[in-house]
Amino acid sequence: MLLTRSQTFDPIVTLFSQKKKGRLSIPLILAPMAGVTDLPFRQLAHRYGADLTVSEMVASQAMIRQTPKSLKIATSSREEGLEAVQIAGSDPEVMAEAARMNVALGAQIIDINMGCPVKKIVKNGAGSALLRDEKRIGEILLAVIAAVPVPVTIKIRLGWDETLLNAVSVARLAESLGVRCVTVHGRTRAQMYRGKADWEAIGRVKAAVSIPVIGNGDVTTPQEAREMQEVAGVDGIMIGRGSYGRPWIFRQVAAYLSGETGDDQPSLQEREQVVVDHFQAMIRFYGETIGNRMARKHLAWYTKGMVGGAQFRKEVNQSADSERSLALTLAFFKDQQQRRAA
Numbered sequence: 451m452l453l454t455r456s457q458t459f460d461p462i463v464t465l466f467s468q469k470k471k472g473r474l475s476i477p478l479i480l481a482p483m484a485g486v487t488d489l490p491f492r493q494l495a496h497r498y499g500a501d502l503t504v505s506e507m508v509a510s511q512a513m514i515r516q517t518p519k520s521l522k523i524a525t526s527s528r529e530e531g532l533e534a535v536q537i538a539g540s541d542p543e544v545m546a547e548a549a550r551m552n553v554a555l556g557a558q559i560i561d562i563n564m565g566c567p568v569k570k571i572v573k574n575g576a577g578s579a580l581l582r583d584e585k586r587i588g589e590i591l592l593a594v595i596a597a598v599p600v601p602v603t604i605k606i607r608l609g610w611d612e613t614l615l616n617a618v619s620v621a622r623l624a625e626s627l628g629v630r631c632v633t634v635h636g637r638t639r640a641q642m643y644r645g646k647a648d649w650e651a652i653g654r655v656k657a658a659v660s661i662p663v664i665g666n667g668d669v670t671t672p673q674e675a676r677e678m679q680e681v682a683g684v685d686g687i688m689i690g691r692g693s694y695g696r697p698w699i700f701r702q703v704a705a706y707l708s709g710e711t712g713d714d715q716p717s718l719q720e721r722e723q724v725v726v727d728h729f730q731a732m733i734r735f736y737g738e739t740i741g742n743r744m745a746r747k748h749l750a751w752y753t754k755g756m757v758g759g760a761q762f763r764k765e766v767n768q769s770a771d772s773e774r775s776l777a778l779t780l781a782f783f784k785d786q787q788q789r790r791a792a
């Protein structure tokens with residue numbers, strides 16, 4: 451049977467149609483974070499209720515050259531839930547080609563990075579540098595939207611700096627060209643990650659367009675999620691650093707926004723299971739050596755603030771062998787259980 455256009459699966463419609471999901475809470479999204487939101491971490495976030503996850507940004511130039519790193523970043527899996535792949539770049543044709551390749555590899559949504567403040571990216575006219583060039587934004591959007599059959603979304607900041615706060619204008623332009631959803635990080639490029647995200651300014655973008663707006667910046671607790679929703683009236687909430695070492699934050703926020711307490715902490719046993727599963731998934735994904743090295747920062751986040759955590763991190767950071775790292779992790783959690791029992 452042929453599907454009509456309206457019956458075709460549309461990830462953005464699915465994401466924002468709460469009735470269908472029978473949930474009170476708005477969609478929760480794992481932010482794209484280079485070096486963090488690889489496939490293993492995104493799968494974990496899905497397991498804990500993230501409605502959409504976004505890959506690390508993949509440089510469009512590297513993507514079209516099919517470098518091993520870019521192909522790794524672009525790996526997505528539809529099994530756990532909705533996944534967007536984020537592309538960065540400044541050349542419309544290169545970005546269109548990178549988008550096409552990502553869709554061929556399975557991306558359900560193409561997100562375009564217009565917020566990265568890092569010098570290396572900005573000096574090439576990509577990331578937040580695009581906010582200074584709306585003409586270029588228009589060219590990129592036209593090229594990418596024409597190139598792929600999946601929804602195209604953008605992630606922006608409030609503007610370049612205090613003198614160029616153009617998030618509203620960029621969001622309107624994007625909407626007019628067919629972008630399906632805008633995520634706004636409530637800081638300017640000049641702020642980098644300093645200061646506090648301005649949720650009211652995110653609300654001004656929400657009020658200016660009809661497409662869904664996702665709010666982002668400084669949500670680390672269920673209460674902050676509610677506050678952002680109230681202040682900005684956003685259609686979805688994106689969480690980045692608040693998920694470090696606690697992918698269960700999505701479960702807690704969803705519970706709280708649905709009227710529950712949202713303070714259900716995972717048991718020590720559940721934590722241990724998550725850490726071990728995550729570690730093993732990283733070894734499978736990256737291989738022994740790289741996986742072991744890349745897992746260190748996650749192990750550090752998981753054990754932050756726990757008794758004996760500093761000593762554990764010191765040892766695991768020196769372990770070049772994944773079996774030893776796993777043994778150290780199991781011993782650390784056994785020790786935690788014994789402390790609790792004592």
Ligand SMILES: Cc1cc2nc3c(=O)[nH]c(=O)nc-3n(C[C@H](O)[C@H](O)[C@H](O)COP(=O)(O)O)c2cc1C
Nearest residue numbers: 481482483484506507605635667668669689690691
């Ligand atoms: C380590 C790190 C890497 C990031 N990488 C990306 C990226 O690849 N693409 C992007 O759009 N934003 C990136 N960001 C920005 C986050 O997506 C998010 O906008 C920012 O951290 C604010 O949200 P938060 O307060 O919830 O962390 C990154 C942030 C961090 C901390």
